[in-house]
Structures are given as structure tokens and as C-alpha cells.
Amino acid sequence: MSPATLEQLVEAVRAHPRVLAVGAGTKPRPAAAGDGVTPLSLRALRGIVEYEPDEFTFTARAGTPVAELAQVLGERGQYLPFDPPLAAAGATLGGTVAAGLSGPGRWRFGGVRDFILGARLVDGEGRVLRVGGKVVKNAAGFDLPKFLVGSVGRFGILAELTFKVFPRPAARRTLRLEAPDAAAQVRVLQACAGGRWELEALEASVDDPAVFVRIGAGEASLGPLVADLLARVPGRELPAAEAEAVWAGVAGFTWAHAGGALAKVVLTSGQLPAFVAWVRAQEGARAWVGAGGNVGYVSLPAGAILAFSPWPGMLLRGRGPLWLGPRHPAAVMTAVKRALDPSGRFPGLDD
Amino acid sequence: MSLPPDPSRIRAALAALVAPEAILAEGAALAAYESDALTAFAAQPAAVVAPRTADEVIAVVRWCHREGVPFVARGSGTSLSGGSLPVAGGVVITLNRLNRILRLDPAERIAVVEPGVVNLAVTQAAQPYGLHYAPDPSSQSVCTIGGNVAFNAGGAHCLKYGMTSNHVLGLKAVLATGEVVEFGGASREQVGPDWTGLFVGNEGLFGIALEVTLQLLPRAECFHTVLAGYATLEQAGDAVAAVVASGLLPGAIEIMEKLALEAATAAVHAEYPPGCEAVLIVELEGPREAVAADRRRLDEILAASRPVEVRPARDAAERLAIWKGRKSAFSAVGRLSPDFIVQDGVVPRRRLGEALRRINAWSRETGVRCANVFHAGDGNLHPLILYDGREPDGLRRAEELAGRILRMCVEMGGSITGEHGVGVEKRDYLPVMFAPEEIHLLQRVRAAFDPAGIANPGKMFPAGGAPALVHPGLHPLERAGVISRS
Numbered sequence: 001m002s003p004a005t006l007e008q009l010v011e012a013v014r015a016h017p018r019v020l021a022v023g024a025g026t027k028p029r030p031a032a033a034g035d036g037v038t039p040l041s042l043r044a045l046r047g048i049v050e051y052e053p054d055e056f057t058f059t060a061r062a063g064t065p066v067a068e069l070a071q072v073l074g075e076r077g078q079y080l081p082f083d084p085p086l087a088a089a090g091a092t093l094g095g096t097v098a099a100g101l102s103g104p105g106r107w108r109f110g111g112v113r114d115f116i117l118g119a120r121l122v123d124g125e126g127r128v129l130r131v132g133g134k135v136v137k138n139a140a141g142f143d144l145p146k147f148l149v150g151s152v153g154r155f156g157i158l159a160e161l162t163f164k165v166f167p168r169p170a171a172r173r174t175l176r177l178e179a180p181d182a183a184a185q186v187r188v189l190q191a192c193a194g195g196r197w198e199l200e201a202l203e204a205s206v207d208d209p210a211v212f213v214r215i216g217a218g219e220a221s222l223g224p225l226v227a228d229l230l231a232r233v234p235g236r237e238l239p240a241a242e243a244e245a246v247w248a249g250v251a252g253f254t255w256a257h258a259g260g261a262l263a264k265v266v267l268t269s270g271q272l273p274a275f276v277a278w279v280r281a282q283e284g285a286r287a288w289v290g291a292g293g294n295v296g297y298v299s300l301p302a303g304a305i306l307a308f309s310p311w312p313g314m315l316l317r318g319r320g321p322l323w324l325g326p327r328h329p330a331a332v333m334t335a336v337k338r339a340l341d342p343s344g345r346f347p348g349l350d351d
Numbered sequence: 352m353s354l355p356p357d358p359s360r361i362r363a364a365l366a367a368l369v370a371p372e373a374i375l376a377e378g379a380a381l382a383a384y385e386s387d388a389l390t391a392f393a394a395q396p397a398a399v400v401a402p403r404t405a406d407e408v409i410a411v412v413r414w415c416h417r418e419g420v421p422f423v424a425r426g427s428g429t430s431l432s433g434g435s436l437p438v439a440g441g442v443v444i445t446l447n448r449l450n451r452i453l454r455l456d457p458a459e460r461i462a463v464v465e466p467g468v469v470n471l472a473v474t475q476a477a478q479p480y481g482l483h484y485a486p487d488p489s490s491q492s493v494c495t496i497g498g499n500v501a502f503n504a505g506g507a508h509c510l511k512y513g514m515t516s517n518h519v520l521g522l523k524a525v526l527a528t529g530e531v532v533e534f535g536g537a538s539r540e541q542v543g544p545d546w547t548g549l550f551v552g553n554e555g556l557f558g559i560a561l562e563v564t565l566q567l568l569p570r571a572e573c574f575h576t577v578l579a580g581y582a583t584l585e586q587a588g589d590a591v592a593a594v595v596a597s598g599l600l601p602g603a604i605e606i607m608e609k610l611a612l613e614a615a616t617a618a619v620h621a622e623y624p625p626g627c628e629a630v631l632i633v634e635l636e637g638p639r640e641a642v643a644a645d646r647r648r649l650d651e652i653l654a655a656s657r658p659v660e661v662r663p664a665r666d667a668a669e670r671l672a673i674w675k676g677r678k679s680a681f682s683a684v685g686r687l688s689p690d691f692i693v694q695d696g697v698v699p700r701r702r703l704g705e706a707l708r709r710i711n712a713w714s715r716e717t718g719v720r721c722a723n724v725f726h727a728g729d730g731n732l733h734p735l736i737l738y739d740g741r742e743p744d745g746l747r748r749a750e751e752l753a754g755r756i757l758r759m760c761v762e763m764g765g766s767i768t769g770e771h772g773v774g775v776e777k778r779d780y781l782p783v784m785f786a787p788e789e790i791h792l793l794q795r796v797r798a799a800f801d802p803a804g805i806a807n808p809g810k811m812f813p814a815g816g817a818p819a820l821v822h823p824g825l826h827p828l829e830r831a832g833v834i835s836r837s
């Protein structure tokens with residue numbers, strides 16, 4: 001089932017007692033519907049509804065591939081600064097919001113939650129509701145657009161999304177900074193994070209330890225910025241092709257095991273050594289650290305089950321519970337679920 | 352809801368929950384809590400309690416929940432939308448005594464603070480580490496983080512850095528049901544629904560934040576602040592559109608209209624180019640190399656926008672003087688008139704010029720004076736509507752103009768509020784922006800957090816109990832020049 005219009009989507013929701021919206025399937029675990037739940041593909045509900053380049057905002061249907069958006073925005077020198085991941089694999093805008101996933105660019109200006117302005121959603125009763133707004137600043141009503149980020153379709157189906165965008169830096173440079181072990185990585189990450197350079201991306205590799213930095217600015221200021229950073233932290237600038245490969249690998253999780261488990265865990269930079277130790281203790285595990293040490297991604301080989309994490313996490317691919325690690329369940333969470341989906345048409349928060 | 356218990360019984364019951372000095376005395380001491388910065392409204396609470404610990408706050412909220420007594424949390428009372436207006440006969444919980452910075456971690460660049468910590472105090476504590484807290488509402492020298500969180504406060508630098516919600520990583524709160532919850536944490540990333548994001552901007556309708564984890568940013572290395580004067584407001588508006596469209600990303604883009612310029616000149620001896628109907632302030636910030644490059648482009652754009660004069664700040668003192676004039680403008684304009692109301696609507700940025708023209712035409716047509724001082728880069732208007740409350744229909748005429756402006760903002764695809772919140776002031780305009788079933792959705796979410804409707808009732812949603820209109824005027828702190836509106 002693949003509705004192509006809002007009306008068809010409403011019809012489809014009302015026609016099934018239990019449904020879950022799915023996009024391109026690039027994050028299969030949160031999109032795994034479970035027994036008796038009808039998967040509702042939103043891939044046909046696609047296309048840009050409104051784009052005002054001078055306004056730096058757009059509204060697009062949930063099934064729009066983020067790669068298509070990047071293309072259209074790029075023609076006007078604009079971009080979604082949080083680098084929606086898995087673009088090359090076909091990730092949709094709705095799936096990116098529902099999974100709450102941001103790429104390396106989230107370091108400078110914030111993640112998907114910081115750029116979403118509004119949404120049209122279909123609630124559990126099949127009502128089409130607008131939340132948030134279409135302008136860059138809006139404080140009217142509760143911030144439900146932000147709440148829906150990471151909500152994995154448990155409260156409603158995202159039909160349309162409005163985002164703000166930023167001017168894309170004219171040029172970029174990528175540096176590989178020396179940080180041979182986890183302790184050194186913490187030092188380099190924190191030095192870079194507190195520095196004057198306004199870095200676009202700040203990531204750390206685990207298998208071959210190093211820190212990767214991307215700087216975006218006007219062509220003229222990039223040279224001096226790169227030289228200054230390299231004078232403080234040893235490393236080298238990567239040639240364009242190598243840099244492109246690094247960021248494509250990060251955005252596409254190409255470093256992870258094909259067919260294995262992949263999970264996102266929430267960290268602070270000081271926890272990186274503990275994260276690395278935890279990864280190394282698991283047979284065949286691979287990992288990557290993003291957002292200046294605020295997020296870790298861990299991958300296990302095909303067949304292995306990722307069932308536990310010392311930090312709050314979410315399983316993106318593979319078998320195991322959707323949510324990992326410590327949580328703070330509250331009665332209000334169930335109450336909000338009932339408020340948006342009284343008949344339980346969408347899976348529960350813990351399903 | 353049944354009538355709240357007798358005030359003396361409420362005070363006696365609260366006295367058993369908190370230290371005796373936490374219950375503010377009756378009489379004159381309570382008068383200060385009858386209004387916030389939206390002085391057109393006032394209501395008399397049964398009791399004002401000033402807890403010193405989070406446990407005391409929790410105990411008071413749980414008692415209110417048990418007894419069905421409405422409560423309003425309050426910081427410094429700077430809300431411009433009447434967000435901390437008391438409920439008559441209810442309890443005001445003032446949080447100024449919960450003012451400790453619990454943790455400041457320069458390596459992770461976060462601060463964990465209690466709700467009564469003043470906004471500017473966070474930046475002051477972070478300064479020795481080269482860090483700052485980005486949201487900077489004009490009342491930042493007195494407004495509290497708890498209030499900023501409740502109303503998702505903005506400021507002049509939202510253009511690049513966003514609002515309060517973009518800087519709150521996690522929080523601990525007591526909900527109206529008495530449940531204590533922890534949302535988010537110390538990380539800039541999270542998994543699962545964004546409960547923190549939902550809580551920020553709840554306008555006090557969900558509960559009270561007890562601990563808030565804030566992200567701190569490195570202070571920009573270099574600033575370049577330019578003031579440009581224009582013969583017409585429209586030219587200033589066009590210059591904003593040109594700067595925004597150019598691909599530059601300034602930290603702030605602000606406009607002040609003539610009336611505000613005159614007032615700021617009188618109040619804080621600000622100096623502006625003569626013969627200007629409007630002044631534009633643009634601030635670039637970032638690494639010195641990037642600012643130097645952007646500065647050349649900005650100069651070109653401004654030169655092409657036919658300004659009367661362009662004055663770049665030559666040093667830090669001149670930059671501060673520009674911001675002092677800007678941030679004092681509201682209270683300064685207030686001095687030109689016995690009373691005023693501040694609007695907070697948002698229009699798409701490309702329609703700024705059109706919006707300003709229409710507001711000015713309405714102002715001339717109705718004879719209601721109106722000055723604009725606003726966050727132009729965000730399209731966030733702050734028309735300041737002047738009136739005299741002693742004139743029989745003064746407030747009514749001012750509110751009529753305000754209503755026309757809000758409707759225009761929505762018609763243009765904008766919002767009734769960019770950063771002040773709906774509060775009591777704009778609650779009747781929520782239906783202009785949202786359909787009945789969308790408002791019903793918001794009400795259902797509210798009821799999930801507060802089934803009894805005791806947390807700040809009468810705000811955000813239309814047709815609550817009508818609060819009493821009183822004779823308006825400057826907020827006492829505003830009169831003293833401590834705070835200002837924007």
C-alpha cells in the first residue's frame with residue numbers, strides 16, 4: 001500500500017486498525033511493523049510543495065528523498081546543515097525526522113530537531129493536523145514538530161514537513177587530525193570544540209583512531225583557518241577525493257557490517273574511551289563517533305544480536321530491542337501517546 | 352473545577368510544606384506578583400510561595416494537585432504575553448530562590464542550572480572559559496532560565512543560533528500531576544521522541560522545570576557590527592531581504608524605526624544618522640578570517656541599498672553602544688506614552704516591506720501611534736502600539752490595531768508570536784492560526800501533562816476565565832530602567 005496523496009493516506013490510515021509508516025527502508029529496525037501491523041509506504045507521497053529560496057524555507061512531502069532535496073537546494077546555494085544521513089541509499093525526509101537522525105554537519109548549527117519548523121500529520125484517528133508553522137520563528141502552541149523528531153511513527157504519520165535551510169558554505173576543507181587512542185581523541189575533540197574555527201563537522205574514527213574535521217567558509221578564509229588549526233593540532237589536509245570518501249562513508253554508514261546490526265548511542269565526549277572499550281569487548285564490532293563525541297554508532301556482524309548498551313540508544317538495523325540502554329519512563333509518556341493515538345493504531349513506544 | 356479553597360486555608364496548608372519564610376506575607380508584598388510585564392492584566396493570588404529547594408517545589412505542586420488548586424510558576428515576571436499572570440485565588444510559585452548553577456562543565460560545554468538562574472548569569476559564569484549561552488532576550492539581565500524554557504525565549508541572535516529550545520539539552524521537571532520526570536540529558540544528541548523539545552515552550556501548562564541542562568557555545572572570536580540609516584523604512588526592509596538572500600549568515604539583523612530612534616536617543620544618548628526613518632543593524636560574527644571576508648560582501652550589499660549613512664562599529668565600545676540603543680528601545684519608546692502594548696507577530700522575511708507599509712497605513716488611518724523595533728532577519732515584528740489608558744477607548748483602539756497586525760501575519764503565512772508566547776494576551780488569536788481540531792490536539796496534549804488543568808490555566812487557549820483588566824503602565828522594573836521589552 002502506497003498512498004500518493006494526502007487523501008489516500010488518510011483513507012489508508014482509516015482502513016487499517018494497526019499501521020506504521022515506512023519510507024525507503026534505510027533504517028529497517030524502527031520501521032519493523034511487528035505482527036498484525038500494516039506497513040504503509042510513504043514513498044509515493046513525495047515532492048516539494050513549496051520552496052522559497054529567498055525565504056530559506058521549504059515544505060516537502062514526507063516521502064521525498066533527501067538526496068532530491070539536497071539537489072534542489074544546492075542549485076540555489078542552500079542546504080540542510082545537519083546532513084541527513086543515508087541520502088545515497090534513498091533515505092526520505094519523513095524517515096529522517098521519524099528516526100531523529102542527523103549527519104556530521106549537525107555539529108555546527110544543530111540537528112534535524114533544530115531545523116524542523118512545522119509538519120502536517122495524520123493522527124491515530126485519521127485527522128490531518130498542522131503543527132508548528134512555516135516561518136523561521138514561531139512560538140505559538142506546543143512544539144510538536146520537535147517532539148515528532150525521533151518519534152518513529154508512534155504518535156502519527158508525517159505527511160508534510162517544513163524546514164528552514166541555511167546558505168551553503170562556498171567551499172570546504174577536510175582535515176585528518178592525529179589522535180592515536182581514545183584519550184587523545186577526547187583531547188582533540190574538546191580542543192576543536194572549544195576553538196575559534198566554527199567547525200562544520202567533528203568526528204572520530206574508532207577502528208583506525210583519528211579525528212576528522214570539516215571546515216566550511218568562503219574560499220579566501222579557508223586557507224588561513226586550516227593552517228591555524230593544523231598549527232595547533234597535528235594532522236593533514238585530505239585531498240578532495242579522499243575527503244569525499246570519508247564523508248560519504250560517514251553519511252552512508254559504509255564502514256558498518258553489511259547485513260549486521262547498527263545502533264546509535266548517545267554520549268558525551270568524555271565517555272568516548274568507555275565507548276571504545278565497550279565496542280572492543282564485542283566480537284567483530286565496528287564503530288564511529290560523531291557530533292564532537294555526542295553520538296556513537298556501533299555495528300555488529302550479521303547474525304549477532306545487539307541487546308544492550310550502557311548508554312541510551314536506538315537500533316537502526318538488525319535484530320534486537322528498538323531501544324537500548326538506560327531510560328526514564330514516565331506516566332506522562334503513555335498519556336501523550338493516548339492523546340495522539342487513542343485507539344492504538346500505531347505501534348506502542350516500546351514495540 | 353470547583354472553587355479553590357479559602358486563601359487562609361491555602362496559606363496554612365503551604366506553611367506545613369515549606370520553610371515559614373518561603374510563604375510571602377500578605378498585603379503590599381503580594382502586590383508585586385499581581386502582574387507581569389503585560390501590565391494591562393492583574394489578578395490576586397491567594398498565596399505566593401518562594402521555595403528554596405526543588406523538593407519544596409515538588410511538595411507544593413503535589414499539594415496543589417491533590418487539592419485542585421491552580422498554580423502559576425514565575426521567575427522575574429518579564430513575560431510580555433501575561434504568561435505569569437496569577438490565577439485569582441490560586442498559588443504563585445516564585446522560583447527566584449532556586450538560583451544555583453549546579454554544574455558548569457567547560458570541557459563538555461554544558462551548564463546545569465536551577466530555574467531561577469538569571470539568563471545573563473549563565474553567560475557570566477561561562478565567560479572565564481571563553482563560552483557563552485546564546486539566547487539573549489532583551490530582558491536577559493533579569494529574566495530567568497525557567498521562564499525562558501517555559502516560553503521558548505528568543506532574542507536578537509536567533510537568526511544564526513535559534514531560540515531557547517535549540518539550546519536546552521535536557522531537563523528535570525515536576526509535572527502538574529506531581530510526577531517528576533527527566534527528559535534528555537547532557538548529550539547534544541538523543542534517541543526517541545524529543546520530550547525536551549516538547550516541554551520547552553509549554554507556557555507553564557505542563558509543570559515546572561527544576562533543573563535545566565544548557566548547551567554553551569564558544570564565544571565568537573570576532574564581531575563586525577554595522578549600523579545603516581535609511582530615508583525610508585521600505586529601503587531598510589529591502590536591505591534586509593538583500594542581506595538574507597545574499598547567502599551571508601549574520602548573527603543578527605535588526606531594524607529600529609524613527610520613533611524608537613528618537614526615544615533611544617533621549618533615553619540612553621544613542622546617536623543615529625540624522626534624517627533617517629529607519630536604522631538597520633547587522634552583526635557578523637565568527638572567526639576573524641571569515642568575518643573579514645563576509646564584511647566586504649556586506650559592505651557591497653549595503654552600499655547598493657541606498658543608505659543615508661553606514662556606520663561600522665570601530666571597537667567593542669561602539670558595538671556595545673549600538674546594542675544598548677537597540678535593547679533599551681522598547682522601554683525608551685514606552686516613556687513617550689503612558690501605556691503601550693508590544694506585538695510579536697512573524698511574517699515571511701520576503702514580505703517584511705509590505706507588512707511594515709500596511710502597519711504604518713493602519714496606524715495613520717486610526718491615529719494610533721506605532722513604532723517598530725524588531726528582529727528583521729527572522730521576520731519577527733515587534734510593533735509597539737502606544738495608547739493612553741486614561742482615554743476611555745485607548746486600550747480598545749490599541750488592541751484593535753494589534754489584532755489587525757496579528758491577522759495580517761497569519762494571512763501572510765506567518766505566526767502570531769515569534770518569541771513571547773501566546774500567554775493570556777494572544778490566546779484569542781490562537782484560532783486565527785490553527786483550526787479547531789488542531790487546537791483540540793494541543794489541548795489533548797496539555798491534558799496528558801495536566802489532566803486537572805491546574806498548571807497556569809487561562810493561558811494559550813481561548814476562553815479561559817477572563818482576567819481582570821487594570822490600569823496599565825510600565826512594569827516597575829521597566830520604569831527603573833532595569834529591564835526592557837523586545
